[in-house]
Amino acid sequence: MKTYKLLTPGPLTTTETVKKEMMVDHCTWDDDYKKITQEIRNELLRLAHADKSNYTVVLMQGSGTFGVESVLSSVVGEEDKLLIAANGAYGNRMEEIAKLNKIPYVIYKEDYDKIPSAEKIEKILKDDSKITHVSMIHSETTSGILNDIEAVAKVVKEAGKVFIVDAMSSFAGVDIDVEDLRIDFLVSSANKCIQGVPGFSFIICKRDELEKSKEKARTLSLNLYEQWKTMEIDGKWRFTSPTHVVLAFYKALKELQEEGGIPERAKRYRENNKLLIEKMRELGIETYIDSKHQGPIITTFFYPKDSNFNFQDMYDFIKERGYAIYPGKVTEADTFRIGNIGEIYREDILKVVSIFKEFLESNRSK
Ligand SMILES: *Cc1c(COP(=O)(O)O)cnc(C)c1O
Numbered sequence: 082m083k084t085y086k087l088l089t090p091g092p093l094t095t096t097e098t099v100k101k102e103m104m105v106d107h108c109t110w111d112d113d114y115k116k117i118t119q120e121i122r123n124e125l126l127r128l129a130h131a132d133k134s135n136y137t138v139v140l141m142q143g144s145g146t147f148g149v150e151s152v153l154s155s156v157v158g159e160e161d162k163l164l165i166a167a168n169g170a171y172g173n174r175m176e177e178i179a180k181l182n183k184i185p186y187v188i189y190k191e192d193y194d195k196i197p198s199a200e201k202i203e204k205i206l207k208d209d210s211k212i213t214h215v216s217m218i219h220s221e222t223t224s225g226i227l228n229d230i231e232a233v234a235k236v237v238k239e240a241g242k243v244f245i246v247d248a249m250s251s252f253a254g255v256d257i258d259v260e261d262l263r264i265d266f267l268v269s270s271a272n273k274c275i276q277g278v279p280g281f282s283f284i285i286c287k288r289d290e291l292e293k294s295k296e297k298a299r300t301l302s303l304n305l306y307e308q309w310k311t312m313e314i315d316g317k318w319r320f321t322s323p324t325h326v327v328l329a330f331y332k333a334l335k336e337l338q339e340e341g342g343i344p345e346r347a348k349r350y351r352e353n354n355k356l357l358i359e360k361m362r363e364l365g366i367e368t369y370i371d372s373k374h375q376g377p378i379i380t381t382f383f384y385p386k387d388s389n390f391n392f393q394d395m396y397d398f399i400k401e402r403g404y405a406i407y408p409g410k411v412t413e414a415d416t417f418r419i420g421n422i423g424e425i426y427r428e429d430i431l432k433v434v435s436i437f438k439e440f441l442e443s444n445r446s447k
Pocket of ligand 1: 091
């Protein structure tokens, strides 16, 4: 099998040592395994700068979307009303979740290349007193824009509302002080910046808000409160857990620590991202998001001004040479995306840009 590195924002390229952890078949009920679950939960709290007396962590089977759906369907009750601030496909996905779960909601849509405005959110909250919860995306992976959760948190908490953040592609790649920002529920998953493999999501929860969600859940398997209550007993998951994935994640957390924690990882990602953009610019390839709002996780680039350009040809050419990139996801422009998270270093960025250059040259001479 021909291997390649992933320049996609999760699943992403993991270390050999993380992958090796999955060579063990572990049972789900014994003490070592339950202890691993509890250590993972404690370590996630520490990474979130959240104190155990106010916050707790729930691990939830499934991909990141399962985590988002678990929160929205479990904590926004029938009498509540959710405001979704969306500027990309993942924000729009929250609306789909709200619709299917019959959650009362309103949506504030912003253009994909603009961040949701804290002032507008403040005004919406002022005009509609029925709103009880506000949800938004931190790193909108659709475009790579980094939304200003700090400014939004301020207006949401000042208005006394519950704040829900999808920090799927940013948590551990961007330092987030969950307690200081007073975020009530923050969702991320195993296969993003912590550099584990896909299989579960995790939710950093404000304890008192989680307590209030008792009996609000709309489903059995995604019931956040019940998942927490069971896990809280001794670390045993409510239903079968992805054991291999959990072991790999435990290792990935240790490797994050060895790298120097979130500050060092965030620095590596930022430098990867800066170098990528700088080198692509030298080839005449521009970014879709302006430099003020561009996030450090993934970058959307416009197609080169070359009439011969074809994404599939480029994708195949690059994959043949060891890297997988991503098609664009914004609707109004022809774009592609390159992620720079995972086991990716300076030399990978330089390599992929040189492959890209080679592709453009071979394309021009056609
Ligand atoms: C990856 C991601 C998700 C979850 O996607 P899944 O395919 O369910 O893992 C949700 N939101 C954002 C911003 C993401 O980047």
